[in-house]
Amino acid sequence: MTEFLFFIEVVVAGLLAGTMYSLVALGFVLIYKASSTFNFAQGAMVFFAVLSFVGFMEWGLPFVVAFLVTIALMALVGLATERLVLKPLRNQSEDTLLMATIGLGFVLEGLAQAAWGVEVRRLDLGIGDFPIQWIIDSTGLFISALDLTAGLVAATLIIALALLFKYTRMGLGLRAVADDPGAASSIGIPLGSIMLMVWTAAGIVALVAGMMWGARAGVQFALVDLALKALPVLIIGGFSSIPGAIIGGLIIGATEKVLEVYIGPFFGGAIEGWAPYVLAIFFLLWRPEGLFGEKIIRRV
Amino acid sequence: MKSTPVFMSYTRGDLLNLLVLMVLGFVLIPFVVPTDYWYSSILIPWLCLSLAAIGQQIVMGYAGQLALGAAGFMAAGAFALFNLELRLPFLGFPVNLVLSGLVAAAFGVLFGLPSLRVRGIYLMVATLASQFFIIWMIDKFGWFKNYDTSGIITAQDIVIFGREFTAPLEMYLVVLVVVTILTILAINMTRGSTGRNWMAVRDMDIAAESMGISLLKTKLQAFAISAFFCGVAGALFAFTYLKSMEPVAFDIKLSFRILFMVILGGLGTISGAFIGAAFILLFPVVLNTLGNEIFHGMVDATIISSIELVVFGVLIILFMIYEPLGMAKLWENIKARINSRRGAETSMKQNRKAD
Amino acid sequence: MPDTRSFMIGAPILEVSNVSLSFGGVRAITDTSFKVLQHEIKAIIGPNGAGKSSLLNCINGIYRPQEGSIWFKGKSLQKITPNAIAREGISRTFQNLALFRRMSVLDNILVGRKLHMNAHFLAVAFQMPSAREEERLNVERCEEIIEFLEITDIRDTPVGKLPYGLQKKVELGRALATEAEVLLLDEPMAGMNVEEKREMCRFILKVNEELGTTIVLIEHDMGVVMDISDNVVVLDYGKVIGDGPPDDIRNNQKVIDAYLGVAHD
Numbered sequence: 032m033t034e035f036l037f038f039i040e041v042v043v044a045g046l047l048a049g050t051m052y053s054l055v056a057l058g059f060v061l062i063y064k065a066s067s068t069f070n071f072a073q074g075a076m077v078f079f080a081v082l083s084f085v086g087f088m089e090w091g092l093p094f095v096v097a098f099l100v101t102i103a104l105m106a107l108v109g110l111a112t113e114r115l116v117l118k119p120l121r122n123q124s125e126d127t128l129l130m131a132t133i134g135l136g137f138v139l140e141g142l143a144q145a146a147w148g149v150e151v152r153r154l155d156l157g158i159g160d161f162p163i164q165w166i167i168d169s170t171g172l173f174i175s176a177l178d179l180t181a182g183l184v185a186a187t188l189i190i191a192l193a194l195l196f197k198y199t200r201m202g203l204g205l206r207a208v209a210d211d212p213g214a215a216s217s218i219g220i221p222l223g224s225i226m227l228m229v230w231t232a233a234g235i236v237a238l239v240a241g242m243m244w245g246a247r248a249g250v251q252f253a254l255v256d257l258a259l260k261a262l263p264v265l266i267i268g269g270f271s272s273i274p275g276a277i278i279g280g281l282i283i284g285a286t287e288k289v290l291e292v293y294i295g296p297f298f299g300g301a302i303e304g305w306a307p308y309v310l311a312i313f314f315l316l317w318r319p320e321g322l323f324g325e326k327i328i329r330r331v
Numbered sequence: 332m333k334s335t336p337v338f339m340s341y342t343r344g345d346l347l348n349l350l351v352l353m354v355l356g357f358v359l360i361p362f363v364v365p366t367d368y369w370y371s372s373i374l375i376p377w378l379c380l381s382l383a384a385i386g387q388q389i390v391m392g393y394a395g396q397l398a399l400g401a402a403g404f405m406a407a408g409a410f411a412l413f414n415l416e417l418r419l420p421f422l423g424f425p426v427n428l429v430l431s432g433l434v435a436a437a438f439g440v441l442f443g444l445p446s447l448r449v450r451g452i453y454l455m456v457a458t459l460a461s462q463f464f465i466i467w468m469i470d471k472f473g474w475f476k477n478y479d480t481s482g483i484i485t486a487q488d489i490v491i492f493g494r495e496f497t498a499p500l501e502m503y504l505v506v507l508v509v510v511t512i513l514t515i516l517a518i519n520m521t522r523g524s525t526g527r528n529w530m531a532v533r534d535m536d537i538a539a540e541s542m543g544i545s546l547l548k549t550k551l552q553a554f555a556i557s558a559f560f561c562g563v564a565g566a567l568f569a570f571t572y573l574k575s576m577e578p579v580a581f582d583i584k585l586s587f588r589i590l591f592m593v594i595l596g597g598l599g600t601i602s603g604a605f606i607g608a609a610f611i612l613l614f615p616v617v618l619n620t621l622g623n624e625i626f627h628g629m630v631d632a633t634i635i636s637s638i639e640l641v642v643f644g645v646l647i648i649l650f651m652i653y654e655p656l657g658m659a660k661l662w663e664n665i666k667a668r669i670n671s672r673r674g675a676e677t678s679m680k681q682n683r684k685a686d
Numbered sequence: 687m688p689d690t691r692s693f694m695i696g697a698p699i700l701e702v703s704n705v706s707l708s709f710g711g712v713r714a715i716t717d718t719s720f721k722v723l724q725h726e727i728k729a730i731i732g733p734n735g736a737g738k739s740s741l742l743n744c745i746n747g748i749y750r751p752q753e754g755s756i757w758f759k760g761k762s763l764q765k766i767t768p769n770a771i772a773r774e775g776i777s778r779t780f781q782n783l784a785l786f787r788r789m790s791v792l793d794n795i796l797v798g799r800k801l802h803m804n805a806h807f808l809a810v811a812f813q814m815p816s817a818r819e820e821e822r823l824n825v826e827r828c829e830e831i832i833e834f835l836e837i838t839d840i841r842d843t844p845v846g847k848l849p850y851g852l853q854k855k856v857e858l859g860r861a862l863a864t865e866a867e868v869l870l871l872d873e874p875m876a877g878m879n880v881e882e883k884r885e886m887c888r889f890i891l892k893v894n895e896e897l898g899t900t901i902v903l904i905e906h907d908m909g910v911v912m913d914i915s916d917n918v919v920v921l922d923y924g925k926v927i928g929d930g931p932p933d934d935i936r937n938n939q940k941v942i943d944a945y946l947g948v949a950h951d
Contacts, residue, residue: 069452119652125451126397127651130594133587134647141640149633256583262456270452299471308460315449315457339813340821516811523810523821524796524803531786531797538784541746542864543772543801552807599788 040172041292042285047174047182049284054185054240055261056268056276057192058233063270064209065229066117068128073237074258075136079143080105080234081241085154085250086147102234108139109230140255152250156180160247181243188239192232193273201228209271263311269321278322283307340522349515356507361500370499371572377612378503378510379568384592384604385517386560391590392598393526394553395533396446397455400462401589403442404558405565406581407465408435410475412566413576416487417477424491428509428566435562436555438465443554447547462583469578476576484576486569502571509567513560518601520556529553530599594647597657606658615639693898695916696724700745700776700868700900705754707740714740715751716924722868727894727901729911732921733944738904739781741921742870745902746778747771758868773801777866779857781873781904787846791856794845795831798863799824831859835889851882858886862893869893871903875910883907887914912936920944 055077062070080101087097116135120128158180162173196202204225207215216222244254264283268275287303287310295302314321337343364370387401411431415422422430442461446454469475476484489496489505496505520526528549531539540546565581573580588611596607615636622635654661700722707715715737722728730738743749745756747768756763758774766774777798786794803824805817832838835855840848845856854874861869874890875883891914893899905911911918912932920928920941928934928941935941 071452116648116652123651123655127655129397129452129455131648131651133590134644134651137587137640137644137647139644141637141642141644145634145637145641149637259459259583262452262459266453266456301467301471304467305460305463308456308463312445312457312460315445315453319449319453339818519813520807520811523813523817524800524805525807525810527789527793527797528800530789530793531800534786534788535784537748537768538780538786539797540768541748541772541778541784542797542860543769544797545767545769556807 036171038289040174041288043172043174044178045285045288046281047178047284048288049281050182050185050189051240051243051280052261052264052283053189053277053280054236055258056264056280057189057273058236058240059261059265060268060271060273060276061192061229061233061236064205065226066113067209067212068117068132069125069270070112070135070233071129071132072112072136072139073233074255074261075139075143076105076108076234076237077241077244077258078252078254079108079139080238081154081245081250081254082143082147082152084238084242085152085245098238101238102231105234105237106227106231109234110227113226113230136255140252144252149252152245154242154245154250156242156246158246177243177247181246184239184243188236189273189277192236193277195232196273201225205229260307263307265321266311267314267322269323272321272323275321275323283310286310340519353511356511357504361504367499370503373612373616374503375499375506376568376572377608378506379564379572380589380592380612381605381608382510382513382567383561383564383589384596384608385514385601386557386564387589387593388596388599388601388604389517389521389529389560390443390553390557392593392600392603393521393533394529394550394557396443396550396553397451398443398446398458398554398557399455399583399586399590400442400458400460400465401557401561402565402581402583402585403462403465404435404439404561405568405585406469406578407438407558408432408562408565409569409581410469410576410578411435411562412570413484413486414475414477424489428563431566432559432563435565436559439554439556439558439561440551443551443558446550446554459583462586466578466581486574486576489570506567506571509563513563514601517560521601525552533599591643591647593657595643595650595657597659597661599656600659603657603659606662610658611643614642618642691725691895693725693895695726698722699724699759700902701757702741702745703755703757705741705744705751705756707737707744707749707751713924715744717754718921718924718926719754720919720926720929722900722902723917724900725894725898726916727890727903727914729915729918730902730904730921731906731908731911731918735923736921737924738921739872742778742872742902742904745771746776746870772864772866775867776870777861777864777868778870779854779861779872779874781876783850783853783857785845785853785857785860788844790842790844791837791848791859792825792828792832792841794856795828795859795863796824798860799828801864802827828859828863831862834862834892835859851878854878854886858889865897866899868900868902871901873904873906875905875907883910890914 055073058073058076059070062068062073083104084097084101087100088094092100112135116131117128120131158177160175160177163176163179166172166174196205201224204215204220205228207218207220208222208225212222240258241250241254244257260283261280264276264279266279267282268277268279287306290306291300291303335342338346341349360374364374383401383405386404387398390396390398408431411434412427415427415430416424419427438461442458445457449457489502491505496502521529528539528544531542531544532546532549536546539549569576569580592607592611593604594607595610596605597603618635618639619632622630622632650657654664698721701719702721703719705715705718706713718737718741730741732738740749744751745763747763747766747770750765758771758776761774763771763774786797789797803820805814805820809817829841832841835858837852837855837859840852845853848856854876858871858874861871871890875886878886887910890901890903894901903915915932917930918928918932918935919926920935920938922944927944928938930938
C-alpha cells in the first residue's frame, strides 16, 4: 500500500510540475496561432519576464505593481517582436523564421542580464516548499505546498485563457487569424488588438511560469534550459492546440518523474534531462502531427 | 562563366587560394606569431570550431536538416579519443582520431533517424535529445571517464610516430594538418555528386526523390559525415585546447554557438564555417579588449558578455531579414560589386579610347 | 503524325487500373483506368481539378492510391517509393516547378543523372579517378542536354533567378537527363507564349523520336495536344470519359459536353 501511495505521490508531483510545462507551451501555442511562427524565444521570455519582475521588486515596487509593470513590458516586447522581427520575415521559410526567433531569444537573454545582472535571485512568494500537513493527515500523501500552488495557479490560468479564447469575440478573432490572416483582416477583424492581446497573454504565462520556477530554484539563467522542455511538450501536443499543450505538459511532467524515480536509479539518475526529448522522438515516429494537431498532408 | 578545372576539380583560382592559405597557415604564421597565447587561445580553438562548423554546415547548410546537437557529437568524439588513447594506445594517435570520428558518426546516424519522418523545428527537438543524452551518458557512466572521480581528467599528450606534440605551436600544426585535410575532403564532397544529392534534398526533397535519390540514405549519410567532422573537431578541441576532459564544456551553449557560426557565416558554404567561427570566437575577445581599453575595467565583465549575446542575436535577426545566406554571401556580393565597378571603369576607359 | 518513326508504337508499358484516390474524404480520382503504349506520346486532358496531376503523382509514387493498381512493364508500382520508381525508369516534371532553386542549371540537370552516378562518397571525397571520370562523363552528357535545349548561356546561373519559361526548360532538361523510358510531363508549357510553346513541342517530339521515350503529358492547350499526341485520355471529375487518338476525342460527344463545349483559352 505504501508502495502504491508513493507511486501516486510521484505521479501527482509530476503532474503538478507538468502544469508548468503546459503553461510555457501555451505561450508557444498562442504565438503560433496568431503569427504562424514558432517562437523559439518563448523560453528566453520566461527568464526575461521573471528577472524583470524581481528587478522591479528590488526597486521597491509593490508586488502587484511590479507584476503589472512586467506584463506591460512583455506586451511591449511582443509588439516590438511582431513589428521588427516577424513582419519583415513574413514571406520567408519556416526555418528562417525559426532561426530569427533563436536570435531573438539571445537578444532577450542578453538584455535581461545587462539590465538586471547575472547573479541568482531569490524569489519569495511566501509559500514554502514543504509537504502540506492536512493532505498528509487525510490521505497520507506528501505533496509540497509550492508544487500544489504552482499547479493550481497554472491550471487556473490555463483554464481562464482557454475559456477566453473559446468564448470571447477576441478569441473567435484569433481563430480566424490562425486560419487565414489575410481573410481575417479583410473582413474587419482588428489584427492589431488581437496581436496585443496574444502577446500580453503570452507574457503573463511566461511571467507566472518564471515566478513559480524561480520561487523553487532561484531566478537564474538555467530557467531558459528548463523552458526548453516545452518543446517536447509541443511535439506531443501539437503546435496549434491549446488542449494539446495542456495534456502534453501533463504527460511529460508525469512521465519524466516516474521514469526518474523508478528507472533513473539504475542509470545513475538525472535522466529527466533527456527523457522528455526521447519521449518526443517516439511520439514523432508514431504521430508526427502531435496528439491534437491536424494531420499534415503535403500536397505537391 | 566558370573557369575550367586544371587539376582534379579545382580551377586555377581555387589552387591559388589554397596555396596562399597553406603558405599563410604553415609557414607565415609559425614564423611571425611568436606568442603562445595566439596559438592556444585563438588559432587552435578557431580551427577546431571551424571544423565542427563544417560538420554543422554539411547537415544543415547542405542537406538542409535543422539539427541542433553539434556539441553532443563533439563530446562523443572527445571521449572516444580519450578512451581509445587510454585502452588502445598502440593504434597511434592518427588512427584513434579517425576512429573517434567514426564513433561520433555512429551517434550521428542514430540521432539522424528522426529526420526521415520530420523536418524543421520537429527535427531540432529530436536532435536536442542527442545533445542531452550523450552528455548525460558520459557523465553518468564512470567507464567513459576511466572511473576518475577527481572531476578533472587530463587529456593524454599527443604522440605521433614517437614524437610528442605538446608545445602550442606543435599542437597548432597538428590541428592545422587535420583541418586542412578534412576541409579539402569536405570541399570535394560538396562540389561532387555527394554534395549535389544533399543540396537536392535540401532544396526540394520530393523532386530529389523523383530523380532516384534515396532520402533515407542521403539524410543519414549527411548526419554521419557531419557527426564525423564534429567528432574529430571535439577530440581536437579537448586534446589541444581544453587539454582536459569535461562533458560540461560540450553543453547546449556550444551547440548554439556552432549553429550561430554557420548561420552568420553563411549556410551552404565551407568558407562560411571559417568566417562564422572566427566571428563568434573573436568578437567577444574584441569586445573585452575594447571594454578594457576604453572604459578601463569600469564596465563589468558580465555586462560585456550580455552585450555579446545581444549583438549575436541582433545580427542573426538582421541576417535573416536582409541576407539569409550570411557573411560569405555578403562578401561575395561586395566582391561582385567591386568587380562590376572595375569592369565598368575599364569599359569606360575602353570606350574613351574608342572615341 | 508521320508513320515513318524510328520507334514504332508498341505494347502497353504502363497500366493504370481502377485507381481511386481521395484526400480526407474528398475524391480526387475515381476508378480510373488507362494504358500507355511504349514509345507513344499520351496526353491527359481535362478541366482544372479533374485529378490529372494527382494521377501523375500516383504513378510516380508520391501519392498512394487507396484502391487500384499501377503496373509498369508488368511490375506493380504499389508500395514503392518515388526513388524506387525512378530506378524502374520513370521520370517526371512538376506542375508548379520543383527545381533545386539554389543550385545552378548544370547542377540541377546533373541531379537528373543521379541514377547514372554511383560513386561512393569516399571516392568523391578523395577524388578517386573513378569518381572524377564518372563526373566528367556525366557533365559532358548534361552539356549536351543544355546545348539541345539551347540554354548554354545560363549554364551556371542559380535556377531560382531564372524566369518561369526558362525554369520549365531546365526542369525538362533534368527529366531528360535521367534517360528514363517514360517521362511524365505535368503542364510543360503552362504560362508560355506561342513561340515558347512551339519550341517546347519541338523538344518533346524530338526526344520521343530520337530516343523513343514514352511520354505522358498533361496539357491545357488543345491545339498542342491534338498536334503532338498519339493518344489522348480525358478526365472529368476524376473519371475517364474518353480515351483514344486525337481525332476520336475531337468527335467524342461526352468529351465535347464536358470539356470542349466549355469556353476555354
